[in-house]
């Protein structure tokens with residue numbers, strides 16, 4: 668065992684997260700409010716890697732402030748996604764401080780390598796996971812990190828023209844019907860519900876598609 672001191676006990680306030688880093692692993696430390704007990708958990712959210720020391724604590728839960736992933740801080744269990752838990756490391760209170768076994772954490776790091784380059788641009792806040800919902804984030808981050816160095820001074824280039832599959836389809840046009848006649852019409856009044864799209868449209872109030880709805 669390689670005993671390592673994390674923080675003085677008196678510096679820890681109940682349910683106020685504190686941060687430490689051992690063996691290149693970010694940790695979040697939480698003092699329990701009702702017992703002389705402490706949780707030392709892996710300190711990065713399992714969703715996109717946010718630092719959990721920035722999370723909010725309450726009701727025995729630690730919640731990531733980015734997108735709301737929530738963990739039980741006594742166990743590290745993810746409340747909504749079983750298995751996507753924060754590893755809880757052995758920790759104990761001794762001589763007025765919180766201690767961990769640095770060997771245990773280093774061993775965990777072997778199978779969970781931490782890619783953060785602390786001194787580089789984005790450093791602690793790099794997002795290695797990304798999301799399919801945000802396909803451009805990786806490109807933006809690469810541009811922010813390397814500028815145009817890797818893509819040339821014109822930036823990313825592609826052939827001219829637009830692939831047909833990316834053009835809007837009729838189904839993409841949403842028409843919200845509304846009555847334009849000011850006074851309410853009686854039930855039996857005829858209403859023209861024809862839609863004119865394009866250059867013959869008289870009221871191009873949807874300026875992109877020049878689509879109008881006349882009554």
Ligand code: FES
Pocket residue numbers: 712713714715716717731732733734735736
């Ligand atoms: S990074 Fe924590 S919820 Fe998304």
